[in-house]
Amino acid sequence: MAVTLKDVAERAKVSRSAVSRTFTDGASVSEKMRRKVEKAAQELGYSPNALASSLTTGRTKLIGLVSNNFHNPIFLEVFDRFTRRLQDKGLRPLLVNLSDETDPENSVRMLRQYSVDGVVVASSTLPTGFAKAFRDAGVPVVHSFGRASSSPQVHVVGIDNVESGRMAAQTLVARGYIEVAFMGGPQNATSTQDRFEGFCAEMAKHPDLKHSHSFADAYSFEAGRKEMLRLLEHKPAQAYFCGDDVLSLGALSAIKDRGLKVPEDIGIIGLNDMEMARWESNSLTTIHQPIEQIVNSSIELVVAMLDEPDRYPEARIFPCRVVERSTLRPLPSS
C-alpha cells in the first residue's frame, strides 16, 4: 500500500541513501539529485515514515501529554495551548488520560514503549513524586502546574501557590473584610496545601482579623456548591478565597440560591482566570494564572532537555496577578 523509500529510489534510479538524504536536512545532496528524487517522490506520493526513521535517529518527536484534569474547563485551554505550541515546533502530543483508576506505572511503561522524546505532566493535583517516575526511567519530563520548590526533583513550571494564597489574603484584607475564609480544593493536592499555607501566613500578620478554612472534595462546580451550601448553614465569613475558578462558580451558585448578594453579602475571589471567569454572567474576581507562559515555558524546557538530558532540575515560577471583576467589594477609596 504505502510508498517506501525503495520505491522512490527505483523510480529515480538512484540509491536508497540518496532518497533518504534528500529528505534529511543538512545532508549532502546535489541540486540535480535532489530534483530527480523530488520528482519521483512527487509522482509516487511518497512521504517518509517518521517511525521507521525514529528507529535509527532515536527521536520520535512524540511528546507524552499526561493529565488527570479532564473535568476542569481550564484544562481545555491548557490542551489547546499545548497542542498548538507542540505542533508549531513539529512535535506531536500523545495524550494520556490519568483519570481515577489508571495506574501511573502503567502510563510510564506505555509512554516508554512508544519511545516518546519527552513527557509533560500537566496537573496540579498529582503528587510531586509522579513525574519522578519518568525521570527515573530516563525520560525527559516537565511537571507543569506542579509544586514550586527551591530544590525540585524534576523540572517544574507553574506559579508559586504559596505566594498566590498570600496574594488572595492580602486582596481580601485590603478590601476591608474582617472575617475571611479559605475554601480549598481537595486537601491532598499540593496546590491546595500551598495556597492554604500562603493564605494563613498572610492572615497571621493580621491577628485582629478572623479567618477560617474548609476544603471541597474536588476542583469542581458541584464540590464548590456543596461546600458553600454547607458553610451557609452556619454563620458564613464575609469573603472567601476559593481554591480555583470552577469551585468559585459553584460557591457563587450556592450563595445566589440562598438569596444572598455578591459582593454585598459575601465576596469571592478565585484562582486561574479561566475564560468562563470573564463571562459577563460570572464576572469573577480572580487571580490570573499565566497559562500561556506556563505552557510555552514547559515546552521550551522539555525541548531543551532533548539535547541535554541531564540538565539540572529547575523550577520556573511565573507571577500571578489579581484581576478585578465583580465578586469582591471595591478597594476603599481612602
Added chain:
Amino acid sequence: MAVTLKDVAERAKVSRSAVSRTFTDGASVSEKMRRKVEKAAQELGYSPNALASSLTTGRTKLIGLVSNNFHNPIFLEVFDRFTRRLQDKGLRPLLVNLSDETDPENSVRMLRQYSVDGVVVASSTLPTGFAKAFRDAGVPVVHSFGRASSSPQVHVVGIDNVESGRMAAQTLVARGYIEVAFMGGPQNATSTQDRFEGFCAEMAKHPDLKHSHSFADAYSFEAGRKEMLRLLEHKPAQAYFCGDDVLSLGALSAIKDRGLKVPEDIGIIGLNDMEMARWESNSLTTIHQPIEQIVNSSIELVVAMLDEPDRYPEARIFPCRVVERSTLRPLPSS
C-alpha cells in the same frame, strides 16, 4: 540506554526470536522458555519497543484524534471519553488541533507519517469533505459529530441534526409559544444548517405561528451573548432554540443583563446537554446529545475498520431527547 530484545536474548541465552515470541501472544513458546525469558527481561527491565514492532506488523495502535473545537467546553467531555475509551482498548490517541490556521492537508500528511492505524475526526463544524481526505489516503476514518447522510462518503457517527431541529421546534410549539426563533451557530457549519432545516420543516406545519432566525459567529458564549443582545434591541421572539448549550448560556447572560426573566419573558432551549447545563446556576433546558454512545460507537467503528479497511461507509445515528430544566415554561397541563 534502552534495553533491547538482543540484550534479553543474550542474558537468557536464547535466540532473539524466542524473546520476541514470549512477548507476542498467540506465538508458540514452551513454558520453560517463557519463564527463562521473562526472568531475564525482568532483571533487565525490558519492555518491547512498540514502534519497532509496528514496522513489521503494520500496526502502531496509534489513533489520530483530530478536532477544531478547543473552545467549547463540551469537547473536554468528548476528549475525556475518547482518551479513556481508546486507552481501554490498548490504543493511543495522537491529538491534532486543527484550530483556525492549520492546513488540513498538513495533518493528513503528518498522521500518515506517523502511520496511525486510524483517525477520528471529532467536529460538527468541519466540512463533510474533510474526513474524506483521510479515506482517500487509505487511512480508516470516522467522522464523529458529523453530518448524517443516507449515503455517507465516510463513516459518520452522531445525531440527526435535522431531527433535533425538528424536536426543538416541537418542544417550543408544545409549550404554547406563538413567536419562536432559531439562533444558530456559524452558518457554514453543517450542524447549523441541518438544525435550521429541521426547525423550519417543523414550523412549516404550524402556519399560524411566527418564526424567525439568525446566526451567531461561532459556537461560543461571546457569540451567543452578542447575537442575543442584538436581537433584544428589536422586539425579540418568545422563545429561542439556540445552536448549542454554550450559545444558550451566552444568550441567557444577555437576557438577564437586560433585566428580563427566563422563562417568563423569554424561553431558551439549547442542544448538547453538557455538564454545565446541569449546573444549578444555569439549569438549561436542552436537547441531550448522547456523547458517550457517539464516542464509543466511533471507536468501535474505527477499530472494526482495522480488520476490514474497505468496509462500506455507514452512518450511525443516535436519538436525542429533551431534558427539561428551567429555561422553558412548563407544558400546559391541559
Added chain:
DNA sequence: CAAAAATTTGCAACCGGTTGCAAAATGTGC
C-alpha cells in the same frame, strides 16, 4: 522402543529508514 506427528526453536530475511566509510565525480590551482 522405534517411527510418525506435533511442538518448539533458531536462522536469516525483512520492515522502512539512517549513516560511516570509501569510491566516484566534480572543482580548483598551477
Added chain:
DNA sequence: GCACATTTTGCAACCGGTTGCAAATTTTTG
C-alpha cells in the same frame, strides 16, 4: 592537462523488532 582538494554518491551495516521455514526437540502412537 595533471595533481590534489572537495563534494556527492552508493555500499553495506545497523536501528529493534517479526516471521516463514526448516531443523531440533518433545510427545504420541502402534
